[in-house]
Amino acid sequence: MNIGQLGRNLRVAFTAQIISLVQSCVVTLLLPKFLGVEGYSFWQLFIFYSAYVGFFHCGINDGVYLKYSGLDFSEMNRDAVSGQFRIVVMIQMIFAVIITIILILAPMTYERRIIFFFSVIYMVIFNCSMYMGYIFQAANHTHWYSFSVIIDKLFFLLSLIVLILFGIRDIYIFLCVFIAGSLLNLCYSLYKGRYFLANISVPYKKIWPELKDSIKVGVTLMLSGIASLLIAGIDRFFIDSHWGIIVFGKVSLALSLTAFALVFIRQVSMVFSPALRCTSDDGKLYAYINMFRFCFFLMPWIYFLMIPGKWLINLWLPNYADSVAYLAILLPMCIFDAKMNLVFITYFKVLRREKEMMYVNYLILALSVVFGVISVYVFNSLVLTLISMVAIGAIRCFISEQIIGKLMKVKTMSMSLYELLFAVFHIFISLYTENWVVLVCGLGLILMIQNIVFRDSLKSLLSATYFIMKSKSIRK
Template structure:
């Protein structure tokens, strides 16, 4: 029954993320058409620095997820969660005002004044929404999370379609990045209203309210639990974005726009799979450490199989960009190089990081992340000053992902005596298969060769996991039909 609920909740959240995928397709492929290349580069700069806004909850929401993960809502005291929520709002408000003030005094007159002022507002709304989202994940209220994703997707889609129609009928020339950033923040305001009503509807979930009783002792415990997780996450985030950061700082706005556009395309591939990450931690927490460890290898294998199958999306994206966004055709070179890293990224963010949380080994994950970040910083610096070439930055980014995964994964396997390293052989072979296949000029022939190589390599290297997954799929299909 637990497994049935797990797959049902994964499907529910994945449905919401699939809707987000559609909106991200619009954002990734239509939005650049509605902006100048420079304006799109400035928008992506906002998004780049906006990824660090999650650090500004200082571990609080991660502590909430860890503290309540897998618990029943009826076992949670109203006074306790309300106390946490009220203190969190006060902290975020002070932080937000400080960022806006700094942006005005330090960046007056430059584009960064607007970008960081907007990030000050964005960080407040984002982190309050994240509180609701993580608490909902913790108590396994995935229907609410899925509904929020649908609302987010619908709102973003309506904004982009409205601007597109306005441009097509001649009412406007598109949208500048300032206007779109404000509309993007407005989407999170809508989500905040939705979650607020979701916890004020009079049912048994109606436990979150604003109170003046903060109770420092309990709150400090939540920070203590969550801060190492958040720092580890942000170090991971920085490791993933460091090449972006280098391109942003040392290359022109046009070059950054095209490089960042490739990452925008990759995020489309990643978004649906992240549904698994959202559901996985509370369930692994419920299973217990011993039972969760037995599933580690299978979970890694399933993610890899799915991720490398999803790279088939490279081909329709290539056709669309060539036809619809010829000014971003250069981005396809970066997209091709970076795409195989999707599988490695997902292994780290979906599986490995969640297992470190379940085993309450967050300090080890943080330490490994720091080592990976230092290596990434050294490699990016050496490659930039040696080649001063964006393609070289893309290639080294793929190498850095492999190093990071190896450090985190091997450290975990050694400590918990988990053997079977076939995933490394599979990753290596699939990277070569993708790069060789996509190097062909004939798109149809390239697609056929990649699919054939994927099937052959998967059946040879991942035979056990393929069979296990096929059995699970057969059982789920039988249950669904019968």
């Protein structure tokens, strides 16, 4: 593993995610106040729909990433990369036309139809830009991908502030600005990837074998990704259909708040994945153990941030008191999703166990549907629905841990059970008492016991961190 290149990629990635985090904070804390409950709920509906646009690249993007991961640009098949990009563009256009026709004919409210139209436009731009983003990640030029994210997020952030300062509250203008940022992202990616795109004369007959191989390799990861998104989204779909757009918006706000920590985690996992492919088996094992320990010791501190966060959100967004209550229940999802993204999904990809990941995701999706139907349509309980979402995240994490742990010959069951104790305690206290002193004392006691019981693991993690920092200082 090239520590110098990894460090550069991480620095740019963190910069991108700091900007993303600031943007997320502005969107999450300012938009609800300025758009109102209904307007913000439709904004969340667009974000919800746009999360699923990755279905429509037919696995090509994922396949290209998996095939070329760890190769330099010079080692990649230039004609194949260029030709497959043109095919991705054509596929997006075809899907866009089909979906638009369906939207015109299907019965739905005006607002939902417009939100769908914006999502279709975003689909074309996003899938084309992500194709190039995956090429950059595969070649370990993740800093280019991070720069594209910076351009996108920074443009939207600055535009958002200007719109708010001028008192503009039209949600459709906000959506236009959001898509404009994505378009700038695409333009930058095309410029950086011009080496691959310069040759447009390659016949499609020559590209077809490469395309088939990319789809064959990538479709498993794509299907796994579809299942993963549906796991998170199926309950929101039930909530929207059963309790309406307003409750959907308030739950979505709570989920957005839990996602803040994941902004960093997803970017770090993106950087580690190609680096770990070039690492020895011992290096992979060493990284796995320390990434797991990192999540175990650091992520529980998020529970403590909930205490001042709850007070501040109630003060700033009094119309969203329900969202704060939902956030208290959903917060453990942040812990489980962080570990899933940083550790397990990374290692499923690095070890080329995409099929196992797909099986896990579809099993969890089936459970999510069952839990959702029971909690929403049988018990008519929103609280039970939210708890089932946390339970699904925990089960998914546990099963993935058993699979990866068996492959890596590492046992971490005791740590996972302790994380579960944290989550259960936090939800129980949040549901049955408003006394923050009880919560702080209880969490503090659990955290203290954790650091005593697992002190050897903590020492090993600190030693590994010190070694990495020392290696970077020596290189400088």
